[in-house]
Each structure stands twice: as C-alpha cells, then as structure tokens.
Amino acid sequence: MKTEMDKLLRINRLPHIWCPGCGNGIVMRAIQKAILEASLEQDKTVIVSGIGCSSRASGYMNFDTLHTAHGRAITFATGIKLANPELNVFVITGDGDGSAIGGNHLIHAARRNIDLNVIMFNNNIYGMTGGQYSPMTPHGKFATTAPYGNLERSFDICNLAQAAGATYVGRSTVYHVKMLVDLIKKGIENKGFSFVEAVSICPISYGRRNKMGNAPQMMEWLKEHAVNIKAAEKMQPEKLQDKFLIGEMYQGQAPEYTQLYDELIAKLQKGAEDNVR
C-alpha cells in the first residue's frame, strides 16, 4: 500500500541518480515531509529547480515540476507565483546553482519578499561536474579547480538572504533532519520569501578530496560541528571557532509581493487609477 509519502514520489522514476552516501535524498524527503505536515494541496504545489545534483530532485517529486536552466529556477518560480498566487511554489537549488550563477536572482527575490520557499542543498561543491569549488566551498578546502586549496572566501548564504530581505531564514543539516523538516515547514507558513539552507554531504566529490572520510564519518562531522543558534548564545566565542550555526536564523515581517500586486489590481479595477499614481 502506498503511504502518504509515497504519493508525493514518482516511484517509477527511481532509482535516483545520486551517488552512494549523498545527502540529497534526505533533503528531498524533508521537503516532502514538511509539505505533508503543512497539509499543502498536492495539486496546488509546484516544485522548481535549477541545474545540478540537487536540482534533479524535482524529477522524482510527484507535483507539477519544472527543471529549469542553470541558476534560473527562482526567475521561473517568480513568474509562476506572480501569475498564479494560489500555487505553493518551492525552489530546489544547490550551492553553485543558487549562490553563484543564480545569486542575483536569489537576492532580488528576497528583496521583493515574494512568497517562495527556497531550499538550498549545500554540499560545498559542484558535484554534477565532478567537484569544482563553489562560492560555498570554505577557504582552504580542496576541489578539482582548487588543487592547491581554495583561495576564495565562502558566503554565509543565510546572512546574505536575510540582508537581502528574506522574511524567514533557517539552516539545518542532513544529520539534523527533524529540525530541517521543522524549518521548511515554518518557511511554508511564512507568507513571504523563505530561505532554508540544508547543509548536505558529498562524500564522492568533496569529502574524498578533503579527507573527510565516508558518508557516516561526514555525518559525524556535521553532528560535531553544527551548533544550535540558541545554544551558541551561551557559548564562548573561542568554542565556536570551527563550528557553524543551525536553527531559525531570522523571522521578520514585510508585505508580500504578489499580495501587494493583487491589491493593486483590485484598486485599479475599482476605478481608482488616480489614487495610485
């Protein structure tokens, strides 16, 4: 018998293309669980993705799904949401797709506070192309295009999303799954631009090159290095030096874009053109 979760999957499209030990499946499941828990209508939910390993998730999810071009998922999602605001629109993106080639779209969608749920699968690397450094590969780490260590600094993408105007921002990991589901669900409930960074693992293209061990060992690493933002408040700065924060990073209030647009239409159609000029 099909479970509720099974109904949200295109089981005939399995097996998926992800490598053994990849964290992407965990994030995909977390999104589906959050959709179930938030009781979103399957027919009214759209999944949009870009290009890369994580963006292949849209093909396995049983909704209206749109696998777009590299970096551009948020632009398509903006068109969908604005054209039909009754749809629940999710964007699945990776750290390369969403913070490099698609970085401009990310900040502008956040600035508009358009009601999208963006989930960024962050595995710190371009996995699909075989392990090149991304804007979220930490300084000093190795990649095929950083054979002597990464000279660049990496984004704190949650800070970026918040600064750009996102009204809900959270970060969790593929180890802290319950929290991940919870953050995505809260993002769904936020009427505005919601951004959740899901720190994932790529044992093949990132872990191996950086001597982080196999998938379970990378999971251990996540467990040991992620600190809940609330716990961090009581910790000494030196204890946080090699750690990263997880939890609800930001929750704010701002008018939502498509709602403002619908109000404008209503106003104009009542014949009040002069008042809005």
Next chain:
Amino acid sequence: MKRKAQLLQGNQACSQGALDAGVRFYAGYPITPSTEIAEFMAEALPKVGGKFIQMEDEIAGIGAVIGAALTGVKALTATSGPGFSLKQELIGFAAMTEIPCVVVNVQRMGPSTGGPTSPAQGDIMQARWGTHGDHPVIALSPASVLEAYTLTIKAVNFSEKFRVPVIFLLDEVIGHMREKVVLPELSGMEIIDRKRTTVSPLEYLPYAADESGIPAIADFGQGYHWHVTGLNHDQSGSPTGKADVLNQELQRLFQKLDQYQEEITLYQTFDVEDAEYLLISFGCSTRPSLAAIEILRKHGIKAGVLQLQTIWPFPEKVIKEFTAKRKGVFVVEMNAGQLCLEVERTMDNREILHKVNKINGELITPQEIIDKVQEAVN
C-alpha cells in the same frame, strides 16, 4: 466599440497588440529602444487583471515569462540587442520544452552595446540560431506601426498554436516611429489559445503529439503533476538517453513547423506583377524600398517589392516563386547581408542577386537603392 484614428508609436502598437491578443503577463528589463513596451505594460496590465514585473536582469525576464506561461497565461517580454543575446539560453529552453512565449527584439546597432538609439536589422541570424542546438522558431518583422499591432497578434497566436517561442523583430525605426493608424476592430480578429489536454492526469503524456505534431498542454495547478525539463526527454517528460527515443522526439521538435509553413508565411507584394527588378526587404528597410520603386517606375524601370513579414521559418517557396524570371533581385537590409544569404541559398538564378546594405546607423535611402538598381540595369 469603433476604433478611432490615433497617433501611435510602434512600440505602443506592439504593446496594444499583445494586450488584444490576450497577453496578461509581462516580465522584462529596461533597455533602449524597447523600454516603451515595458512602460505601456506596467500601466496597462494591472488594469485588466494582468501582471507586470520588472526583473533584475534580462535572463530573469524571460525566465519569469516561461514560468508564468506554464500556469496558462499568455506571456511576453521585450528587449533589444544585448538583452536578446542574454535571453538566448532560455529561448532554447522554451523551444525544447514547447512552452508558448513571445520575445520582442527591437533591433538596434551592434555588435555589443553598439548604438542604443540607432537602427539596424542585424539580428536576423541570431533570431534563428542564437540559442544552441537544432530547434524550431518563428520570427516576424513589421514594417509599419499598424503592422506592429497586427503582427504582434499573429506572433502571440503562433506561439500559442505551435507551442514555440516567437521572436518579434521590431527595429528602432518602426519601434520609435509614430504614425496615424486606425487599429482594426477586435471583434473581427482571430485570437488563438493553446490546445489544452482533455485526458485524465493518469493518461496524460505531455509530449505525445497527435497528427497535428503539437502536444496538448496542462496548466500547472490542474492536478496533472507533469515534469518539464530542458534535458532530453521522452513523451512522458522524463529525462532519457535512449537514442531512438531522442531521435524521434528531436526530429518532431525540429520539424514541428514544417507542415505549417504556408500558414506561418506572411508577406506583402507591391508592383511585382510586371516587375523586371525585384527588391526583397523587411522591417524598416521596406519603406525606402517602396519609395525607390515609385521613382524607378517614373524612370521607366519596372521594379517591385516583396516584403517579408515572416523571416523564420524562411519562406523558401515565396522566394523561389517571386525571384523567378526577373532581371535583377536586390535584398535591401540594414546589416552586412544576412537575409540575402538565405535568398541566395534559395533562388535558382543567383547571378542576378544584388545586395543593398548599410551598417552605419543611418537609414538606407531610396536614392541608394535606385543607384544600385540603375547600376544593374546599365
């Protein structure tokens, strides 16, 4: 409602045509000389319940248009040279996924930033082959403000009917020119909506085409749960690498418009019946061509004009038919010679083909055309 005579700009006429064709979504980025279209849409669309959004860049503009089109709305974006270059990848996405949309390109001088307010017709080949891979595309080009209106409606209709991106090749002259026009009555106009599927979600194969060659679409939000991808896909929309399936799907895609060539081919002729010398032109260069044949005829030279309104797919049959039995054929265009390559490829008697080109941002004058014709006559 009876329409009155009005002084209208080409870009405005194009915008009005889009509205009258049922376009209810616009996303774009400001760029000269197309910006008036965005300004018109920003004001007009919310009044009729439509949506306008100014995106952060050109790519985002067409991305949002394709997304909106998937919800069932007719969507359009407008740009010019540099922006048209930026949009190419997603024009290919729309062609590959067969999502209807219209991209207006008000051509300006290039390459690069070129001349933002200077006219040119240099994007003929880019309109056809700007995006990578073999793909179908339609491009129309108007030569007057009235045509900017009527052909925009055609462009929207074609994109809906054939599920292809349609490139609307305006140029700076026609886009910015104002003319007195009486727009045709809406009631007499054919407006086409995309074919929607009538089968149940369980039976739906998004890329299974009937004999029309055009698959029926399901709007997002209707429970069909279908997958849209720019990857090679089979009839179910799923990515596939099977060579036989790919061949079948890509052949259908590439040849989708072949059986409709006649319907898509739009052109006008002027004084061609007895013409010994034929000018082939399109867009703004049609106008000096028309002036030139009038003067040439006064000098006893029988000249006529074939104006192509459809640039792509290239109207081969029309070219073959109208270039036969002439003494001279002249392709008049504001570029270094792009359309003439297609004419040359198509016509039988190439030795009578001449080029009339200009790429300095100034219009081709009737006299320049006359000189070329007289040179050939002598």
